[in-house]
Amino acid sequence: MKTARTACFLLAIALFLASAGPLPGASGLDSRIAQEEARMRILEKQISEHQKRAKQMGEKEKGVLTQLNSLDQKKKVTEQRIRVLELKLEKVKNTISNLRAEVRLTEQELAEMMHVFENRLVDIYKYGGVAEFNLLLSSTTAHEAMETSYLLNRIALQDQAMISGMLEKKDRLLQAAAQMEQQEKELAVNTSHLGKERKTFREEINKSNAFLGQVRQERALHEQAVKELQQSQKEIQQTVTALMRKKRDEESRDRGRSAQYTYLPSGGQLSWPVQGQISSTFGTRVHPVFKTKMMHTGIDIRAPRGTPVRAAGPGEVLFAGWLRGYGQVIIIDHGNNLSSVYAHLSSMSVRESAAVKKGQTIGSVGSTGTATGAHLHFEVRVGGDARDPMRYLRK
Structure with missing residues (x-):
């Protein structure tokens, strides 16, 4: 009976693993990231076309409006890049959170399974292979004995596959979490870098405002x-x-x-x-x-x-x-x-x-x-x- 219960338990675990789906995705964030990246490409194209027109029209590089326009364009492109990076950073954080939750769940499942197998090892130590041998001897026909032998073999294989599969899954999830953490660090660096650029552009705008004050005072x-x-x-x-x-x-x-x-x-x-x-x-x-x-x-x-x-x-x-x-x-x-x-x-x-x-x-x-x-x-x-x-x- 104990062997039968174990087989049923292992079968349930196998079905659980087979039915386990992929980690929760972030399709909503993916869509937003794609939209913002498309806006960034359009913005960069519009600015490029404007600069070409300005060059064709012979606008002076040091003109007041030209300088203001240049600052505006740099600020808009930088803000758009930051917006994209923030969304990507949010996606990475969500992915890491999901992965860590999955790792904790896997560790819990593995601990429960190990507890079951520890009890089985105790039974094997106490009774050796007597229970399985008695189960085979209790078979009334050769066909029944073959079925029983096949079931016992499947149980042993399932034991090995279950432990190996869960350990591999845990390692795979830990590696993925480590990769996500590395991506988060890289994105944080990029976001920080762009934040510094925004600060630089704000300083340039302040310089431009000071220049406008000079414009109001100097007649030329x-x-x-x-x-x-x-x-x-x-x-x-x-x-x-x-x-x-x-x-x-x-x-x-x-x-x-x-x-x-x-x-x-x-x-x-x-x-x-x-x-x-x-x-x-x-x-x-x-x-x-x-x-x-x-x-x-x-x-x-x-x-x-x-x-x-x-x-x-x-x-x-x-x-x-x-x-x-x-x-x-x-x-x-x-x-x-x-x-x-x-x-x-x-x-x-x-x-x-x-x-x-x-x-x-x-x-x-x-x-x-x-x-x-x-x-x-x-x-x-x-x-x-x-x-x-x-x-x-x-x-």
Whole structure:
């Protein structure tokens, strides 16, 4: 009976091992890591394209807006890298925690099994092979004796396989945990390194702010900064005009393309891209950074950093990238020669040529470019010319 009970116990353990699944995964984290890595690649590509355009346009390397733009871009790339590393670090910690829990469980199971086998060894010492021999002698037929012999052999093999398997599993899990710990150390080093880089970039931004203070005091630098800002306003107008012309030319060659997108009906109103207080209206104003009267080609809507920015109307993304002075910018074509501009974004969630629906999230509020704080700079343009957005937004 004792041998039969042992066989049943061993069979149960074997079934347990066979049914044991893989360690808990982190598919959610894997998905987030993949998304953030994709955003990082897009960001790096957008910055590279902006730098190429700047070089082609002959922007001065020491220009005020150019320096601010460079600092913004370095900061955004570094923040994105840190975001990816933090997610990877979180994944490693979760994996290590799961592995250690599995090791503890395996050790407990092994201890219980060893206790069973110790009792069996005591029985073997007391009775030797008498019990098994009696079991064989009690067989009434040769076939029954063969079955009993086969069962006893399976029990012995199962004993050996069980101990070996559990020891191998324990060693394998310990090795995996050690590897994960090493990865965690490496990620911690990388995260620390990038944290130092962020600190360096913050110091550079502080230097830039000090430089802006110098710009306000020195006439030559002040005039240069104002000239650059005025030029950046012309650049965005030229960008919108050129992109819309290119798109119309493509549509004329491919008549079916225009049907792929839903545009704002003629005379239709736009919805508010973000809810918040208007801190600066359309028209002539004193620039908050350069303290000079200049034309403000849109409205500024104050909102917390990271607040979702939504498409003011249906259309197609004409541009998603960086523009000098405006930081991260999205331009949407709403049809009928109407377009909207969303500037100073902290992140962008749409790509160029993508169709967007009214109210769809396209990015988030930030302060990239020449901005004194988190807000959305929103413009409405007709044929590239800036118009007062309040005339188009729903009351």
